[in-house]
Amino acid sequence: MVRVGIINVTGYAGAELARLLYTHPEARLTGVSGRSAAGKPLAEVFPHLACYDLTIGEEEGDIAFVFSALPPAARAAAVPPLVRAGVPVVDISADFRLRDPQEYAQWYGVEHPAPDLLPRATYGLTELNREAVRSSRLIANPGCYPEGALLALAPAVKEGIIGPEVIIDSKSGVSGAGRSLGLTYHFAEADESVSAYGLAGHRHLPEMVQELTAMWPRRVGEAPEPCLPAGTAP
Known part of the structure; x- marks a missing residue:
């Protein structure tokens, strides 16, 4: 143990x-x-x-x-x-x-x-x-975003059956922002909504590019803006 x-x-x-x-x-x-x-x-x-x-x-x-x-x-x-x-x-x-x-x-x-x-x-x-x-x-x-993106793309990238431009549509729950308080993460603000953030570039982007480039010799292009969704079950 x-x-x-x-x-x-x-x-x-x-x-x-x-x-x-x-x-x-x-x-x-x-x-x-x-x-x-x-x-x-x-x-x-x-x-x-x-x-x-x-x-x-x-x-x-x-x-x-x-x-x-x-x-x-x-x-x-x-x-x-x-x-x-x-x-x-x-x-x-x-x-x-x-x-x-x-x-x-x-x-x-x-x-x-x-x-x-x-x-x-x-x-x-x-x-x-x-x-x-x-x-x-x-x-x-x-x-979180790189893990989902890499697992989805790895098979196609390794076989070379994918184009040089990759679009990744990923969504994360508000718990990904941690326990710190902020208006964006209040229930009344986040419930049943989806909002974009990091429009100028997300910190996870270089992580995705690094790992995908290691699998594939050609440079992977820029990714679209990430989105932040939250919702509740009825």
Whole structure:
């Protein structure tokens, strides 16, 4: 049984990861951190995780495998010490997805704090990189739009039966924006609606281009604007 820790369990991604790990036959969640709720029982912050008798700390404690669920840039600063200490890390943010640190700075607005680790990171789309993921010590979890786009396009791209211009029509729920508050994500604003965002270019675009170009020698063209939908069932 592998002792697993989650950095920043208090976000949506971290909490959902904790839920999934509870039923994993070979993993045991033994340490969770989250500065905004440090010192509180995990079940107090997320009642649906009452299956865990864990207290949220500022560090994860004695663990053998780490999932990092911090926002971009903040996470890149936390990951290097773990990787250099030999602890396997899965980074859920975008910090280690792009191989070019200059492209990272262009799209995320900050310099990458650990560019020396970028060559060691494996793009963690298991269906396409299973063997590399199996042996990697630093795995970059794919973004939501790229994951759907790459899985759909990979067979046609690898066989060369696709044109050079690709249009990807993707939609994401508002939970993808995280737990921070904003008028756009209020129920009354988002219910039964679809709105476009990132019209000047989305951060996931270079990730798609990078991975598709690796499969196909010709440059993949620009993608259309992403859309943000939300709705409720009656």
